[in-house]
Amino acid sequence: MKYDYLIVGAGLAGAMFANFATKKGKKCLVVEKKANIGGMCHTENVDGIIVHKFGAHIFHTNRKEIWDFVNGIVEFEPFVNTPIANYQNRVFNMPINMNTFNQLWGVITPYEAKKRLQSQIVSNDSPKNLEEWVLANVGSDIYKYLIKDYTEKQWGKSCTELPPDIMRRIPIRYTYNNNYFNDLYQGIPKNGYTNFISKLMSGSDFQLEIDYFDDKEYFDKKADKVVYTGAIDQFFNYEYGALEWRSVMFDEHVYDTDNFQGVAVVNHTDLTPYTRTIEHRHFQHKCTSEKTIVSYEYPCVNAENPCYPVPTEENINLYSKYKAQIDTSKYIMLGRLAEYKYYTMNEIIEKIYDKYKGTCD
Ligand SMILES: Cc1cc2nc3c(=O)[nH]c(=O)nc-3n(C[C@H](O)[C@H](O)[C@H](O)COP(=O)(O)OP(=O)(O)OC[C@H]3O[C@@H](n4cnc5c(N)ncnc54)[C@H](O)[C@@H]3O)c2cc1C
Incomplete structure (x- = not known):
């Protein structure tokens, strides 16, 4: 035919x-x-x-x-995605918003948050690599707690070797809003x-x-x-x-509980070898299973499963x-x-x- x-x-x-x-x-x-x-x-x-x-x-x-x-x-x-970041067991809301600033610095108002962030910025008109770009845009604490280790794991390269434009932008909100997507x-x-x-x-x-x-x-x-x-x-x-291509290896585990991490997506922003843990049942409005399934995401190179150009x-x-x-x-x-x-x-x-x-x- x-x-x-x-x-x-x-x-x-x-x-x-x-x-x-x-x-x-x-x-x-x-x-x-x-x-x-x-x-x-x-x-x-x-x-x-x-x-x-x-x-x-x-x-x-x-x-x-x-x-x-x-x-x-x-x-x-x-479904509204409200991921959290875990850096050495300190938990931060994502995307970066007033909750994150409060968790980082104890600040309450947008004015205080902007002032604190500005004080950390390393001005640089022509950043040569991702590290310089991030420091010039959001400063040292956000770089350390939320970006550096995570990005280096994801790309398998140091932020000083990565080009600045690998990160399109870093979304920052001066509102208490954990909704990841706009x-x-x-x-x-x-x-x-x-x-x-x-x-x-x-x-x-x-x-x-x-x-x-x-x-x-x-x-x-x-x-x-x-x-x-x-x-x-x-x-x-x-x-x-x-x-x-950069790839990801997914390692699935079944646990005998109906709630393992309390949220669908956790970004591991420290040196833990996986970048994210995904607890699938939290994507569903109603899941009646008595068990839970968690995927651990390990960044890697794998020609069989190309993920990110x-x-x-x-x-x-x-x-x-x-x-x-x-x-x-x-x-x-x-x-x-x-x-x-x-x-x-x-x-x-x-x-x-x-x-x-x-x-x-
Ligand atoms: C880890 C990850 C998370 C993501 N999360 C989100 C998200 O939260 N929200 C969002 O909007 N997008 C997300 N995306 C993006 C989303 O996955 C893509 O937009 C979508 O899968 C693109 O579909 P595609 O058909 O282009 O590619 P694919 O899904 O890769 O489909 C291509 C198909 O072609 C088949 N194929 C290839 N070669 C051959 C061949 N020679 N013969 C026969 N078949 C062949 C492959 O087996 C495959 O099934 C994510 C992507 C990744 C990698």
């Missing part, structure tokens, strides 16, 4: 494209190399606990039409992301445990166009070299070289792996919604 589109990858990008294409009457075949759909958003229901297999995923958007769109696919339960609409699919992605793909044919590269020529012939959501360097057989000049140039080679009459490159870009879920959904709601060409 000939399809309009072959979609490589059953993650969010592939599933969103499939949803719009099938709505336009196009025939799609999705091939996925893993044994499950969902990509990085994959969730599993383990005895009533919805486990985010590849890290905590919280959907957020400011656009009502996008919130309505996702809720038209499956029900999303509102967006108006925030939530998690009630029955997990894999169910959401499966519903997005209804109407498409799909095959699991099929690697497109096992027979690229054969799969290319199956459709007029190919929507590719895998890694761009692999697509070109690493002709110019491999792009660099490493935006050095070298990698960006390498990506541009690959991008220039794409035959756009046949291939559409979509998603975080194919575009070598960290996308949040709403960014993927909004991009595909805006681009393809009228047409799929």
Whole structure:
């Protein structure tokens, strides 16, 4: 059978494209190399606990039409992320806000907090590395308690070796507000992301445990166009070299309690080897399990599970070289792996919604 589109990858990008294409009457075949759909958003229901297999995923958007769109696919339960940071057993609210300033310095008012923060700033008009940039923007205490060790663990490099622009910005609020995201609409699919992605793909044919590269020529012939959501360097057989990624290893533990850490997300901002612990049951409005599941996140390099692109000049140039080679009459490159870009879920959904709601060409 000939399809309009072959979609490589059953993650969010592939599933969103499939949803719009099938709505336009196009025939799609999705091939996925893993044994499950969902990509990085994959969730599993383990005895009533919805486990985010590849890290905590919280959907957020400011656009009502996008919130309505996702809720038209499956029900999303509102969820507000209020993570905490643990530095040598001192606990701080995140993102940095008046609660954090109170915990750090005992200050009560925004005026006192601003004054204290200003007194720590090391002015520097041209910071050469991340450490200098952070010290020039938020000063020494925030750097020490919340940023330095966490960032160095995450990237496997010293902050003095990291470029200043690796951190887009440090959100700081002078209000008592622990809501991590600023967006108006925030939530998690009630029955997990894999169910959401499966519903997005209804109407498409799909095959699991099929690697497109096992027979690229054969799969290319199956459709007029190919929507590719895998890694761009692999697509070109690493002709110019491999792009660099940072990864995370997830170590899951089951505990005989219904509340292990009191919150869904804890950032470990000291030298503890893991960066975050995620207690999945706290993402659910109601979880009746008598047990709990906690994932420990260990940053690492693992080509099998690329998580975060490493935006050095070298990698960006390498990506541009690959991008220039794409035959756009046949291939559409979509998603975080194919575009070598960290996308949040709403960014993927909004991009595909805006681009393809009228047409799929
Ligand atoms: C740790 C972590 C936490 C995150 N938390 C959040 C969050 O809280 N909120 C938020 O909005 N976003 C979050 N994100 C971002 C979110 O995961 C991405 O936006 C989303 O997964 C992107 O989907 P994708 O389809 O581009 O990529 P993927 O999910 O990676 O899907 C690509 C799919 O293609 C398949 N594939 C690749 N190559 C082949 C091949 N050769 N043949 C067949 N199949 C192939 C892969 O197996 C995979 O299933 C997080 C990301 C990470 C890494």
